[in-house]
Amino acid sequence: MESRVADAEAREAQSAAAEGPASGDASQRLPVSEPLGAARWKLLRQVLKQKHLDDCLRHVSVRRFESFNLFSVTEAQKRTTEEDVAAWIQYTSVFYPEYSISLRHNNGSLNVEDVLTSFDNTGNVCIWPSEEVLAYYCLKHSHIFRDLAVCELGGGMTCLAGLMVAISADVKEVLLTDGNEKAIRNVRDIITRNQKAGVFKTRKISSGVLRWDNETDVSQLEGHFDIVMCADCLFLDQYRASLVDAIKRLLQPRGKAMVFAPRRGNTLNQFCNLAEKADFSIQRHENYDEHISNFHSKLKKENQDVYEENLHYPLLLILTKNG
Numbered sequence: 001m002e003s004r005v006a007d008a009e010a011r012e013a014q015s016a017a018a019e020g021p022a023s024g025d026a027s028q029r030l031p032v033s034e035p036l037g038a039a040r041w042k043l044l045r046q047v048l049k050q051k052h053l054d055d056c057l058r059h060v061s062v063r064r065f066e067s068f069n070l071f072s073v074t075e076a077q078k079r080t081t082e083e084d085v086a087a088w089i090q091y092t093s094v095f096y097p098e099y100s101i102s103l104r105h106n107n108g109s110l111n112v113e114d115v116l117t118s119f120d121n122t123g124n125v126c127i128w129p130s131e132e133v134l135a136y137y138c139l140k141h142s143h144i145f146r147d148l149a150v151c152e153l154g155g156g157m158t159c160l161a162g163l164m165v166a167i168s169a170d171v172k173e174v175l176l177t178d179g180n181e182k183a184i185r186n187v188r189d190i191i192t193r194n195q196k197a198g199v200f201k202t203r204k205i206s207s208g209v210l211r212w213d214n215e216t217d218v219s220q221l222e223g224h225f226d227i228v229m230c231a232d233c234l235f236l237d238q239y240r241a242s243l244v245d246a247i248k249r250l251l252q253p254r255g256k257a258m259v260f261a262p263r264r265g266n267t268l269n270q271f272c273n274l275a276e277k278a279d280f281s282i283q284r285h286e287n288y289d290e291h292i293s294n295f296h297s298k299l300k301k302e303n304q305d306v307y308e309e310n311l312h313y314p315l316l317l318i319l320t321k322n323g
């Protein structure tokens, strides 16, 4: 039940970002209109107190679509100790079942300190559909990463897509990053556990906190990567320009960025405008995979109540540096 509460908080953060003025600061994303505003404040209070949600409040959140079902999830290990707040689960690709990884969600709790002191917790509550699709896409096209240095930005509490590159591709190196420290602590534990199990193809896999708006974080890796990728990171008004700048600076001169994100109002377009101004060429793909397109059409037809194309269907952007 705790995870449901946390999940609801993230949905809330994202739906607020999609609906209204988006900002990187969780408190600023809370809308003020009544009675929705009051209900959302109640929702946040409940997150902080770790209380159960009642049915009525759950309706306040708009995101109820969870997944494209590209990975099967099984419990890998029961909770054993007090410190082991979240159970390990096994994520296996449905289409490429030879690729499987042990993951841990940060679903134990989002405590008061986490919410008040960290700048964004949307990556700490679930793997969003864009990340799932990016992970699937990386498995399907694992050959494109051969001998390349790859960095995932804003990968959240698992950086699932970067992990898939590390287990499937003959990649030179993979760096998994997010701006949230709690997310990266979880990613570090995931790497350690899977290294022990010997599932990575590359020995050079690492993780670290990388804030797009932090000069030191970006400058120490300037020009280092052939491919930078991210999923569902375009909706934060406050950080969109920094994200474009970070992608540009982290890439080597002929590098490419692979970005999956839903339209979320005008946020994807705003990202594209900024990227063009930063001298990127952009290819925009709506139908990049037959299976995902078919699934999307089916969801649109059969689940209009939970599936909203604007919020849930990830488009693929390929950014190439000009010059």
Ligand SMILES: C[S@@+](CC[C@H](N)C(=O)[O-])C[C@H]1O[C@@H](n2cnc3c(N)ncnc32)[C@H](O)[C@@H]1O
Residues within 6 Å of the ligand: 024, 120, 121, 122, 123, 124, 126, 127, 128, 129, 130, 131, 132, 153, 154, 155, 156, 157, 178, 179, 180, 183, 210, 211, 212, 213, 230, 231, 232, 233, 236, 239, 242
């Ligand atoms: C919606 S979550 C997406 C997480 C993951 N990619 C997924 O789709 O499941 C957005 C992520 O961007 C990260 N983020 C937001 N602003 C950031 C910044 N300025 N620098 C680095 N990461 C940031 C958050 O910590 C969060 O994990």
